[in-house]
Amino acid sequence: MATDRSGIVEDYLRACTQLRATLDRARDEELRQVSAGTRWTNEELLFHMVFGYMVVLALLPLVKIFGRLPPAVGRGFARFLNAGTPPFDVVNYWGSRAAARFFNRRRMAGKLERVTASLARSLARETEQSLARKMAFPTRWDPFFAPVMTLADVYAYPTLHFDFHAKQLSLPPGEDASAGDW
Numbered sequence: 001m002a003t004d005r006s007g008i009v010e011d012y013l014r015a016c017t018q019l020r021a022t023l024d025r026a027r028d029e030e031l032r033q034v035s036a037g038t039r040w041t042n043e044e045l046l047f048h049m050v051f052g053y054m055v056v057l058a059l060l061p062l063v064k065i066f067g068r069l070p071p072a073v074g075r076g077f078a079r080f081l082n083a084g085t086p087p088f089d090v091v092n093y094w095g096s097r098a099a100a101r102f103f104n105r106r107r108m109a110g111k112l113e114r115v116t117a118s119l120a121r122s123l124a125r126e127t128e129q130s131l132a133r134k135m136a137f138p139t140r141w142d143p144f145f146a147p148v149m150t151l152a153d154v155y156a157y158p159t160l161h162f163d164f165h166a167k168q169l170s171l172p173p174g175e176d177a178s179a180g181d182w
Contacts, residue, residue, distance in 0.1 A: 002128060003131045003155075005123055008123060008159070009123065012119060014159075015053075015162045015163075016113050019108065022171065023046070023105045023109055025171075026171055031105060034170065035169055038168055040096060040100075041100075042170060043100050043104060043105060044100040046108060047096055047099055047100035047103050048096040048100075050111055052157070052162055052165075053112060053115045053119065056154055057115065057119070059154050060154060063135050064133060067135055071136070075136045077136065081141065082139065085138070119158075126151065131152040131155075134148050134153075144164070
């Protein structure tokens with residue numbers, strides 16, 4: 001089955017549009033409010049949503065490498081990473097808090113646009129064979145990590161992450177909240 005590349009890229013563009021509209025609309029005090037369901041502020045959570053796309057840039061070569069190795073090697077690596085979930089959670093939390101100071105409301109939309117453009121270019125260069133490569137993932141790290149993911153799954157992952165966390169923002173809804181704009 002062919003990968004829906006255009007759908008993945010459309011989702012990237014939608015996320016960029018939503019983020020930019022949200023940042024343009026939100027007041028500073030709204031961005032400093034605690035989000036709903038996390039310990040991050042809205043601005044920190046927005047950065048964390050962008051970070052999901054940044055992580056994919058690091059995951060792509062891993063899938064390409066582990067996709068060529070015996071599956072047992074990947075499963076062992078995933079078990080090792082799952083065992084490291086508590087320190088990962090700490091780094092994930094504090095890293096997003098710290099990074100949101102630099103990739104703040106003035107920088108994060110541009111960062112997302114650059115990262116998604118890079119991902120879209122990379123996706124366009126992939127063959128169906130490379131998109132079918134797969135590896136085991138640490139399922140305790142993220143609810144959208146499946147036990148085994150293909151490279152195509154990894155390209156689609158950050159938008160699932162983005163949309164999930166968008167529901168945790170404690171910002172007033174946009175003019176058209178029914179279109180997915182929080």
